[in-house]
Amino acid sequence: MSTTTSLRGNETDRMALLTFKNGIRSDPLNALISWNNTVHFCMWNGVTCSYKHQRVTVLDLSGQNLVGSISPSIFNLTFLREMYLQENNFNGQISQQIGYLFRLRYLNMSFNSLEGEIPSNLSRCMDIQKIDVGNNILTRKIPVELSTLKNLQQLFLGYNFLRGSIPPSLGNLTSLTILFLRSNHLEGTIPYDLARIRSLEIISLSTNNLSDTFPSSLYNLSSLVELAVVENQLSGTLPIDLGISLPRIQIFVLGGNQFTGNFPISLSNASRLQAVELADNHFSGLVPEIFGSLKDLRSLVLSGNQFGIGKANDLSFITSMTNCSNLQSLMLQENRFGGIIPSSIAKLSTHLSWLELGKSPIFGSIPSDIGNLVNLQVLGIYETFIMGFIPSSIGKLHSLQILHISGNRLSGQIPPSVGNITQLNKLYLQGNNLQGSIPLTLGTYQNLLLLSLAENKLHGTIPKQVMGLPSLSIGLNLSGFSFTGPLPLEVGNLKHLAILDVSKNKLSGEIPSTLGNCESLIALYMDTNSFQGTIPPFFSNFKAIEFLGLSQNNFSGRIPTYLESAVLYWLRKSRMKPSSTTSIEGQHLKVSYAELFEATNRFSSANLIGVGSYGTVYKGILGREKNIVAVKSFIAECKALRNIRHRNLVKILTSCSSMNFGGDDFKALVFEYMPNGSLEKWLHPKVDEQHQLRILNFIERLNKAIDVASALDYLHHHCHTPIAHCDLKPSNILLDEEMNGHVGDFGLAKFHSGLIRNSSEDQSSTIGLKRTIGYIAPCNNFVSFFNLLIFK
The missing domain is CATH 3.30.200.20 (Phosphorylase Kinase; domain 1)
Structure with missing residues (x-):
């Protein structure tokens, strides 16, 4: 190459980089501050050049929080071999000009907001070995042109909005080791042709709309290390020789489908197995005692099936799991397991953090040595026929965050040792036959968000130490006892509490004025007691209240004027009060x-x-x-x-x-039900609605904007994890009987622990649901909505 040609190439690269920089609207970490004329572009941050020709071979700007579009000029870097632009805030489309990078081997544009289609011209990058454009908002189909990339080893397209079917021609990618397509909208069948890729190690197709029978040919891919097809509509049975045909398998997860049949005994031959997840299918029969050889097993999730036959030894396989020294989670709830919980459960790995056995016809008692599982964070043994006492050893579970042993037949007193579980967030003891008083040690909790003791045989007065726990925010349920005396003044400490239920007791005296401090209450149940005096005026402070139960008490005087228009409304809604024998958080009575x-x-x-x-x-x-x-x-x-x-x-x-x-x-x-429909029809009524709807005046529009702003403020600033609605528009604002606005349709909502924090913080905490196409920042989203609503 001549010097003149080399210099011309150098200038092409320099201009391509500067044009790319011009497309960046925000650079909070000053990643591109060195991109100027004072130093050679080969010394710019993120740029690596070849030694001989001084041409750009690597561009690495990952994790820099850059905001802007990816200029097509960047694809003029024709010597580029590696491009890393992941974990930024790039938007817009990926240009078809990416096909000019014919030397490209590694491409990573994941964790951005790129939209549109996957460029079919990527097929021109014949040397490419890895493509990762996951965690964007890409739509349309998977280009069949990708099937020509014979050197491709890793294909990551997950967490997008891709539609259509999986191209059978992907079976031509004979060098592929990883196929990651999870969390899209892919439909149709899983192609049998994928079985031709004998080098496949990871197949991840979870959370799509795939259907029909799972191709049995994939069970013959002896190279497979991970097979994940969770949350589809797949059916089929597991082959008897599964553990022999997949000897290297480590992750085997099929939950949330329609598989049937028995648990394959041959899995004992898959000695590297780490996770088995078969939840929410239609598997049945006994679980075999095969786990002694699976020393690397970390997770066994069998919940939501029909395992067990209701007999005495249904859970005997647990004993074989005592050799699984790395076991971290064991979830067996919602099956047909009968018999007792074997005492060997207390000999499981001390690494065990999640143990759940609810909603099965098991009986007997909770093993007395359960406290040996010292690293448990979640213990759930609920809605069973378990009897006996709560073991005092449970107080040794110092890492426990959720203790859910409700809906059983437990008796005796609540052991004071329960108060030693200082990390506890949620305590469910409702629906048992527990007796005695509430231990004062429960008042030592500093992190408790929910306490439910309803429907037991507890008595005495409500301890002020428990009533005044300031950390309680989800719910406090003390209904259905024989509690006597007044409601403690310490109730005023519950400033962030959403649900308070002290109904069906023998409480007396006047309602303490300190209750007025609980301005976050959504539901307050005080009915069926012996409260006296007048209904206090501070009830008008409860701006968020939706359920109020005051019936069957000894109140006197007039109904306050602020309640006159709403009493009937609250009483009507109170009929929908959830059963006290169910969880008062996160669980609703299901219908068929x-x-x-x-x-x-x-x-x-x-x-x-x-x-x-x-x-x-x-x-x-x-x-x-x-x-x-x-x-x-x-x-x-x-x-x-x-x-x-x-x-x-x-x-x-x-x-x-x-x-x-x-x-x-x-x-x-x-x-x-919202009887006045959506705001859309009030702003843009159809011809046949014109005579039925009146025009909203300025004040009414402003009130709707305030309603929406209040909801967004709550979602962005006051949820445990901030939520971006991601689809705010008039058709998703519903109007109740009083024309109050309610934000609905959370199908595209996005959880984000860093949503409204400084943009330089780690963005990898984004979890959960997906973003809508063209989604803009929360503040701008509302500004656009406000302008539409007020200035239409």
Whole structure:
């Protein structure tokens, strides 16, 4: 190469980099501060050049929080071999000019906001070995052109919005070791052709819409280390020789599908196995005692199946797991396991952090040595026939965060040693036969968010140490006892509490004025007691209150004027109070498909009231109370809605996870019905609605904007994990009977622990649901909405 040609090439590279820099709108870490004319571009941050020709071979700007678009000029770096742009905030599309990088071997653009399609011209990069464009908002289909990349070893397209089917021609990628397509909208069958890729080590297809029978040919890929197809609609049975045909398998996860059959005994031959997850399928039969040889096993999740036959030795396989010295989680709930919990469970690995055995017909008692599992963080033994006492050794579980032993037949006193579990966040003891008084040691908790002791045989006075725990924010349920005396003044410490239930006791005296400090209350149940005096005026401070139970007491005087218009409303809604024998946080009474089928008049088109971004919405009349509800035939947004509460958010009443009459999975949410429909129809009424709707005046529009702003402020600043709605528009703002605005349709919501913090913080904490196409920052999103609403 001549010197003149080399210099011309150098100038091309320099200009390409400077044009790329011009497309950057924000550089909070000053990653590009060295990109100027004072030093040679080969010395710029993130740039590596070849020694001989001084041409750019590596561009690494990963994790710099850069905001902007990727200029097509960057693809003029024709000597580029490696490009790392992951973990930034790039948006816009990936240009087809990427095909000019014919020397490219490694491409990583993951964890950005890139949209549009995956460029088919990537097929020109014939030497490429790794493509990672995951965690973006890419749409459309997987280009079949990628099937020509014979040297491709790793393909990461997960956490996007890709649609269509998996191209069978991907079976031509004979060098591929990793195929990662999880969390998209892919549909159809898994191609049998993938079995031709004999080098495959990881297949991850979880959380898509894949259906039909899982191809048995994939079980013959002896190179497989990980097979993950969780949350699809796949069916089939597991081959008898599974552990022999997949000798290297470490991760085997099939949860949330429609698989049937028995647990394969041959898995004992897969000596490297680390995780088996078969939850929420239709597996049945006994679980074999094969785990003694699986010393690397870390997780066994069998919940939500039909394992067990209701006999005495159903759980005997647990004994074989005592050799699994690395075991961290064991989840066996919602099966048909009978018999007793073997005492050997207390000899499981001390690394065990999650143990769950609920909703099975097991009996006997909780093993007395359960406290040996000193690193447990979650212990759930609930809704069983377990009897006896709560072992005092449970106080040794100093790392425990959730203790869920409700709905059993436990008796005796609550052992004071429970107070030693100082890390406890949630304590569920409701629905047992516990006796005596509440131990004062429970008042030592500093991190407790929820305490439910309902429906036991406890008595005495409510300890002020427990009533005044300032950390309580989700719920305090002390209903259904024989508590006497006044409500302690320390109730005023519960400033952040959402639900307080002291109903069905023998409490007396006047309601303490300190209760007025609890301004975050959404539900307050004080009915069926002996409270006296007048209804206090400070109840008007409860701006978020939605459920108020005061009946069957000894109150006197007039109903306060601030309650006159709402008393009937609250009493009507109080009929939907959740059963005290169920969890008062994160769990709702479920309904069946048949009930919803009847409530919506067979999902009649006459009852169709809208189509959300992830499902159709029907009006229905549910239950004996004839409650008018809205039924949405999708449950993705339940994760976003189940733990958030605000007066300007649409409320979930219950959910359904069942099968329809055709035997197919059916999932739905049941919402509070909003009789005035969406804000969209008030701003843009159809011709046939013009005579029914009036024009919203300026003040009414402003009030709707305030309602939405209040909801967003709560989501962004006051949730445990901030949530971005990601699809804010008038059609997703629903109006109640009083024309109050409620934000709904959380199908695209995004959890983000760093959502509204400084942009230089780690962005890898983004979890959960996906972003909408064209999503903009929360503040700008609301500004756009506000302008539409006020200045339309």
